[in-house]
Amino acid sequence: MRSIIICVIIALITSGACNRGDAEKTLYIIHAGSLTLPVRELVKSFTKEYPDVKIYTEAWGSKAGARRVIDLNTPADVFMSADYMVIENMLIPAHASWLAPFATNELSIVYTNSSRYSDVINTDNWMEVLKKPDVKYGRSNPDHDPCGVRSVFLIMLAEKKYNIPGLADELLSKDKDNIRPKETDLIALLESGHIDYIFLYKSVAVQHGLKYLELPDSLNLGNFELNDWYGKVSIETLGTKPGEVITEFGGAMVYGLTIPHKSENPELAEKFVSFVLKPEKGGKIMKQLGQGPVETFENPYQDILPGLVKHEK
Numbered sequence: 001m002r003s004i005i006i007c008v009i010i011a012l013i014t015s016g017a018c019n020r021g022d023a024e025k026t027l028y029i030i031h032a033g034s035l036t037l038p039v040r041e042l043v044k045s046f047t048k049e050y051p052d053v054k055i056y057t058e059a060w061g062s063k064a065g066a067r068r069v070i071d072l073n074t075p076a077d078v079f080m081s082a083d084y085m086v087i088e089n090m091l092i093p094a095h096a097s098w099l100a101p102f103a104t105n106e107l108s109i110v111y112t113n114s115s116r117y118s119d120v121i122n123t124d125n126w127m128e129v130l131k132k133p134d135v136k137y138g139r140s141n142p143d144h145d146p147c148g149v150r151s152v153f154l155i156m157l158a159e160k161k162y163n164i165p166g167l168a169d170e171l172l173s174k175d176k177d178n179i180r181p182k183e184t185d186l187i188a189l190l191e192s193g194h195i196d197y198i199f200l201y202k203s204v205a206v207q208h209g210l211k212y213l214e215l216p217d218s219l220n221l222g223n224f225e226l227n228d229w230y231g232k233v234s235i236e237t238l239g240t241k242p243g244e245v246i247t248e249f250g251g252a253m254v255y256g257l258t259i260p261h262k263s264e265n266p267e268l269a270e271k272f273v274s275f276v277l278k279p280e281k282g283g284k285i286m287k288q289l290g291q292g293p294v295e296t297f298e299n300p301y302q303d304i305l306p307g308l309v310k311h312e313k
Helices: 002-023 033-049 062-070 086-092 124-132 147-161 167-172 183-191 202-207 224-230 268-279 284-290 307-311
Strands: 026-030 054-060 077-083 100-103 107-111 135-138 196-199 212-213 234-238 245-251 255-258
Touching: 026 033, 026 062, 026 268, 033 183, 033 202, 033 284, 054 062, 054 100, 062 086, 062 284, 100 268, 100 284, 107 147, 124 196, 124 268, 135 147, 135 183, 147 167, 147 224, 147 234, 147 268, 167 212, 183 196, 183 255, 183 307, 196 202, 196 245, 202 212, 224 255, 268 284, 268 307
Parallel strands: 026 054, 026 077, 135 196
Antiparallel strands: 077 255, 100 255, 107 196, 107 212, 234 245
């Protein structure tokens, strides 16, 4: 009996050690929907260097993803957002201490050959095309997804740029039944012909081989030199607490990431974040998939970044 008990104890200790070892080689990443393909490629390349690591990923609208981080029952070692301000507004300081920028993007209007008026739409008449009664367009929910916020900004900026009073109200009140939690949810609706046009990141359009209307810098939110112009528009969106409202202002796109406080494997998470930030590694992958580096950004958290992350500035 004593021998049996000893064997059982040894087995339990060994099993516990194995489980701890497995945990030390596991990462949970929550990321923006627009990062689905880039994260897939980043993970593939990272695990070539660290073949024993197992990585699990979840794609959400960035705001919904941040709420997943806040949820005590959801594992999260790395959070990657399509808008660094989601980390600033929703996670710092209660759920994270810092953020780091890692990519840019720009907004476009995406369609297919089957989209109504696809043969005539251009950068000068897209507003009139989207307003047509027989045209359906989609956008993501601003309360869940930065792309939804930026779609609203684009429309508001178009009203100002072209001096068309009422344009924003008219377009934003149209086709509300085609609003989805995140921008990538719209792609299936577009490809099935349910809708004709969607507001989508240019990088995602390129990755999926979709046709897109390349918009001027004054509208696409991709030019850092136009931040003063972008900042002329704003909207209110839901915060992290019931009834809380956040005012968001237009700005050039900056994707951000962080390691949440709840990370159970911060050392491995730091290695992954460092990999993402290396220009010759993660930066190269992001660029190949249509997202360039962040060249102009004053990071207020630079002095408190973890060692490996700070090194990759």
